[in-house]
Amino acid sequence: MIHSLFLVNASGDIFLEKHWKSVVSRSVCDYFFEAQERATEPENVPPVIPTPHHYLISVLRHRIYFVAVIQSEVPPLFVIEFLHRVVDTFQDYFGVCTEAAIKDNVVVVYELLEEMLDNGFPLATESNILKELIKPPTILRTMVNTITGSTNVGEQLPTGQLSVVPWRRTGVKYTNNEAYFDVVEEIDAIIDKSGSTITAEIQGVIDACVKLTGMPDLTLSFMNPRLLDDVSFHPCVRFKRWEAERILSFIPPDGNFRLLSYHVSSQNLVAIPVYVKHNITFREGSSQGRFDLTLGPKQTMGKAVESVLVSSQLPRGVLNANLNPSQGTYTFDPVTKMLSWDVGKINPQKLPSLKGTMSLQAGASKPDENPSINIQFKIQQMAISGCTQAGQTL
C-alpha cells in the first residue's frame, strides 16, 4: 500500500521522509514539484500524480504537503484519508502541525509513523491507542525525561487493541468525572448579488470531551432528531440503536473526539443571521471605483455575532484601495488583490461599514468581474438548525 511518505514544506524542501517498504529515492518527488509548478495555486496541485513507476498521492494541510508514494492499485481515498489522519494525530500530539513542530519532535513523529503503518497498511490510527504506545510530549515530561533518561514510549502495551472496545483504553480513572459536548454548526450559503439565497446548508458536528472513569456507556437523545438529515458517526456509536430509536448510544473513547457530524438538508429554509449591503462600482473611463459595504445582523435571537471577517477578491485591475472602516481593521494585498476586513463584533446599534475608493489601473477598461465576498462569523450558543439535545444518561 503506502510505500513512503515525504513531507514537503511550502518552499519545496523535503524535510522528513519515512519508508515502510524498500527505500524509494526522494527524487520521485520531482514529479510532484513539477506538478506544483504547473499549478497556479498551492491547492491546485492534483492530489494524485502518476509517475512512471509510482503514484504520488498528496494532501495539503497547514501549508505542508504530505506526499505518499504508492506503487500499485489502492483506493486513493484510503491514502488521502490516512494522510489526514496522520495530520490530525500530529495536531493532537503537538498542538500544531507545523514544520517546526514536526522537526522538533522528529523522533516522536517517527515513532508514530512506525506505529500507524505496518508495511504500508494502517495498524493503529486510534488516538487512544497511540497515546498509550507513545506518550505525547509535554513540557513536564520532557524535563523529567532529560533528567531521568526515561522515555516517551509506553512501557505497557496498549490494551485497547486487544479489547472489544478498541477505541477506549482500559483502567481509566478520574477524580472528577466530567463529559462535555460541543455542538458546532456551520452554515454554508451562496447568496447572489440581490441578496437572495441560492443554496444554504448546515453542517454540524458534536465534539465531545469525555473524562469518565471505567467503561461508561452513554446515551444521548435529541429533541428533534429528524432534523439531522445525514449523519456520520464515530465508530463507537451503536448504529442499530440510532436507526431504531434515534438515540446515540455509545461507549466513548477517553478524551477528545468527534462524536458525530451531521448535515441539515438544504431543503429546510435556513435563516442567515447576517446580511450585507454592498455597493461596488467601477466607472468607465475613470481610474476610480467606489466601494461601500455594510454588515448587519438578522435573526440572531439576541445573540451577538462575533469575530466577523470579511474578505473579497478584488478584480485584477484594482491597484489600491483607500477605505475607511467604521470599526475593525482592513488590509489590502496589492499582489493577490485580496481585501480582508476584520470586523470583530457586530453592534446592532451601530452597523459596521467599510467605505472608500479604489484606484484602478489608468486607462484600463472597467473590470467586468463581480468580486465575491466571503463572510465568516461566529455566534456562540446558538444552533442554527434548531437542533437541541434532550438529555443524556450514563
Add this chain to the structure above:
Amino acid sequence: MSASSAFNDEKGGSSSVGEPEYGHDPASGGIFSSDYKRHDDLKEMLDSNKDSLKLEAMKRIVAMIARGKNASDLFPAVVKNVACKNIEVKKLVYVYLVRYAEEQQDLALLSISTFQRGLKDPNQLIRASALRVLSSIRVTIIVPIMMLAIKEAASDMSPYVRKTAAHAIPKLYSLDPEQKDQLIEVIEKLLADKTTLVAGSVVMAFEEVCPERIDLIHKNYRKLCNLLIDVEEWGQVVIINMLTRYARTQFLNPNMNESLLEEGSGGDRTFYGSDEDEDEDEEEKEKKAETPAMAKRKPYVMDPDHRLLLRNTKPLLQSRNAAVVMAVAQLYFHLAPKAEVGVIAKALVRLLRSHSEVQYVVLQNVATMTIKRRGMFEPYLKSFYIRSTDPTQIKVLKLEVLTNLANETNISTILREFQTYIKSMDKDFVAATIQAIGRCATNIGEVRDTCLNGLVQLLSNRDELVVAESVVVIKKLLQMQPEKHSDIIKHMAKLTDNIQVPMARASILWLIGEYCEHVPKIAPDVLRKMAKSFTNEEDIVKLQIINLAAKLYLTNSKQTKLLTQYVLNLAKYDQNYDIRDRARFIRQLIVPTEKSGALSKYAKKLFLALKPAPVLESPFKDRDHFQLGSLSHLLNAKAGGYQELPDWPEAAPDPSVRNVEVKDSVFTLLERVTTLTSVPEWTKCSSREKRKEKKVEKPFYSDSEGESGPTESADSESDSASGSESGSGSEESASRSESEESEDGSESEEEEEEEEEEKEKKKKKKELKKPVQESESEQSSEEEERKHQRKTKQRKSDSESESDEDEESESESSQSESEESESEAEVKKKKKAAESKPPSKPVKKESKKEKKEMSLLDLDDFEPAPSPQVTPVNTFLSNSLVTDLEGLSLSDTVLSPATIAPSSALKNYELLHRITGEGLSVEYCFSRQPFSPDANMVAVQMQFTNNATADTKNLHIEDVKLQSGMRVKEFSEIELLPAGETATAVMGIDFCDSTQAANFQLCTHTRKFFVSIQPPVGELMRPVFLTENEFKKEQGQLMGMNEITEKLTLDMKCRNEHTIVQRVTTAANLSRVPCGSDKECRFAGRTVSSSSLVLVTVATKEEGAAQLTVNCEKMVIGTMLVKDILLALTQ
C-alpha cells in the same frame, strides 16, 4: 537539527577515540569530515553502558534517517543494541534495522536470534513486535525463518499476533514470490479466523498475494459479511472492495432484466429463475419461492448472500471515514439493484464537505456515476454549485457533474448558475464553463438557441480567452444547424480582425469555409484579409486558410481564383512541410489541368460533404468499467496490481459453496456437494442449521424423520430390506468363500476348470443381485421370465457349489456366528471390531501364505476391483472371521431402530435414497479394513438394495470428479441386481487425508445418479499399535502447532474408561495404546494417505471434567478430529 551545536562541542574529544576500523573513504573530502566525527561520537555513545546515552544517540540517528541522511555506516554499532532492555532504545533500533538491513544483509543476520527469541515470549505484544520487525527486514536469507515464524504465529492464541502474521504475509511475498503456495495455505487458515482484528489484515494479504483465488473466500463469505461492521475502518475498505469483486463473480446481475423487460420492476427476474436453481432440487426451488425474502411474485430471488452483503454494508455509509463510505458507495453502484443505489448519493454528497483532496476523488466518482444513474444525484443538484473558495480542479469537476445532471427541467437553473460562473476571475474555470454550456446545448435541444445566444454575447467579452473558447464551442454548435445562423457566422467573421487565439481563428475560418454559401459576400473578403496575413499566422490557421481558399474556389471561383492561387503559392514555400503538402494536394485536386485525374471531378463533393456534428461528451463516459473508487478509475488508466472488475456471470455459480456448518465447521469446510441430486443424508443433516439461516433450502431430512409419511416408511422398509439382505449377504459370502476354498484345496487342472465354471456362476449371481433402479413396471414379461430362469439357475449353482464343498459345516458356523453377533450386546460387537485386527495375524501364519495382512479382505464379499477371483488363499478360519465381521457391520443396520448410540464401529451412511434412486437404495460404510489393491485408499463398503419391482442392470461408476490428488478405485460392475435383492461391493478412495467429497455418478443401465461420498475425518486413518513409551516419544515431537487441546465435560453416561474408549474408537479408526494411568486413555493411528501419526489422549478428572489432546502432523486433520471426538464424548 538543534542538536548539531552540541555535536560540535564534543567533536574534539570524540575524534580521538574514533574507531579506525570504521574508517571511511578519505577521498570523500573534508566537507564530510565533521559528519564522520559525529558518527564516531555516536558510536561511542552507543557503546556506553548508559541507556540515556544510547537513547540520545539513537534519537539523533533516527533524526538523520528522517532527514534522508545516510546513517548506514553506523550499522554495526546500532545492531549491537538490538537486545537492549530499554524499550525506547529497542524501538529506535528496530526503526534503524528495518531501514538499513536491506543494505547490510550480513550484519543484519546478527539480530535475527533476538527476534527468534522474541517470538517465543509469553507476552503476546512482544511476540507480535518481534514478528513485525523480523518480517520487515528484507533479507532474503531469512525467508525460511520468516515462513516458519509466520506459520507459527498464524495459529497463535492471541489474535493480535495472528493479525501481525497476516501483515507479515505480503512482506514475505514481496521478498520471495516463490513462497506463494505456502503463504496461501496460511492465508486460508487465517481467513477462517473469527476475530475482527484479523479479518481486515488477512484480506489485505489475500489481495496482495492471491487475489485470483476467489475460491478461498466462499467459506468465509458470510462470516466476513457479518463481521464487517466491527472490523477497523481500514480493514473495512479492503474487505468491501474484495467482496465487490467476489460478488461480481458469484451472483447474477440484479439489473439484468431491466434491460430485458420493459417494465423493469425491481429485482425480480422471470428469465433467470430457472437458470439459477438449475441444479437444485425441486423441493428447494419451491421453498425458495415461498420464502418472504425478496421475491413477491416471481420465482427469482436475489441470492440471499448477495442481499446479506448489501444489508451489512449499508450502515457503513455512515462511517466517518471517507474511504469506507466510498467503498460502500462503489459496492452499491456495482452490485445493488437500480432501485437501491440511490442511498449512496446522500453519503457521497456529505463527503463533499470534507477536505479538498477527498472532494476531488469523490467528485471524480460522482461524475462517472451521474452518467449512468443521473436520477440519483438530481435532488442534490445544489450541493454541486461552485463556491468561490473551491480550488480550480474542484470547480471543473463540479461543472462536469452539473453538466451531467442537466436535463430539461433543471437546465434553466443550471444555466443561470453558469452565467454567474462566467464572471469569475478564474479564467480556466470560465473556459470550462463555456464548454459546459456547449455540452448542455448539444444534449438538450430546447436550450440550444438560448445557449448559442448567450455564447454569442460572450464573443464581445473583453477577455480573449473567453471569446476564443466561445468561438470553439459555437463552431461545434453551429455545425448542428447552420442554416438558421448565418448572422452569427457573419458576426464571427468580423471577429477575425480582433481575435488572436489561433484555435479560435482557425475555428472561424473553418466555419466560414464550411458555410460559405450562407455568407457569399463576406467569405471572399475574409479570404482576402487572411491571404494578406498568411505568413504571420500559426500553422493551424494557415491550414484553415488553405481550406477556406479551396472551398471558395470550388463555389465561387470567379471571385477567388487569384486569391486561391496566391495563397497556394505562399503555402508552397512555407517552412512547415504539412502546409506545403496540403497546398500541393489541394492544387492538384481543385485546379483543373490536362493531367488532372478523376478525383478533381469530385472535388466539390470531397470538400463540401456534409459533416456529422461533433458529439460533445463527458470525459467520464465509459470510465465505469474500472471499479469505482480505485486508483485506476481516477487516472482512467490501469494501475499496477489493479484487479479487473469481472462481468456478471450468465448463470449464477453454485451458491452452496458458501454453506458453512455452524455447529461443526469441520466437515463442511470442504463441502461442495449440495448441488448434486443426491447427497449423503448426514451431510445434509449437518448443514441443516445453515440452511435454515438461508431460508431457501429445506431441511428435509429432519422433517421427514419427524413427520413425513413416505420417508419414514421408506426408512423402515429399507431396514427390513437390509435385514433380509444381511441374511442373504452372509449366505452368499459363505457360499463364495467356500468356493474359493475349494480352489485352494486342490490345485488340479480339473479343479481349475471348475473354477472357471464357478466364475461364470458367480457372475450370474452378481447379475441377480444387482440393485434395480427403475421402478417402472414397463418391463416385458420376457424379462421376468428370464429372471425366473436365472433364479433357478442360481439356485442350482448354489446347491452345486455346496455339494462340491466339504466345508458346509463351516459356512453354517459362520452364519450362526453372524446371527449371534446380531443378537449380542453392543459391547461385544465393539470388542469384536477391536479384536478384528489381532486375530488376523495368527490366521496368516496358519495359512502359511505369503499374503499380507490385507489379503484378508480380499474376499469377494467386498469385491475389490482387480480380479478378486484370482487371489487364492484364505483358510476357513479367516473366512469365518470375515463373515463374522460382516455380520457385525450388517447387524448394525438390522438393529438400527434399537441402537441408540453408534456403538458399532461401523456406521452406515446413505448414498442414494430409495426414492431418489427410483427403487435403488445404496448405503455405504467405512469398513475400516485396509483396501488391498492400494494401501493408501480408504475402503468403502457399499450395499445396494433393489427395492423396485424390476431388475437393475450394469451397476457401475462413471464420471468421477475429484479434488486434485484424490483417486478412486471403482468396484467392478454389478451386472444384475434382481428386484428385492441386495448386493455389496467395496471401492477404494484415496481422500488424500482431506474430507473433500468424492463425487461420481452411479449408473445403471437406465439411469445415472449423482452421488458423493464424504468421509468423516475419523475414517481417514488406520489404527497403529504403539507402546506407551513410543507414544510419549511421538507425542513429544508433535508439540506446538501440531497439538490441539480442548477441555470438555463428559456426559454422565460416559465417565467410565470403557465408554470413552468405545466412543473414541467409534468416532475415529484408532487403536488403543496401553497406559499405566487409569485417568488417561490413549489412542494412536496413522492417516491412510500420508501415514501421518495421529495421537489422541483423553485425560479424565473429577466430576466429568476431561481434557482432550490431539497431536497430529496434519493440523487440519487434528482440528477436525478434535471436534469429532468432542462431539462423540459429550453427546
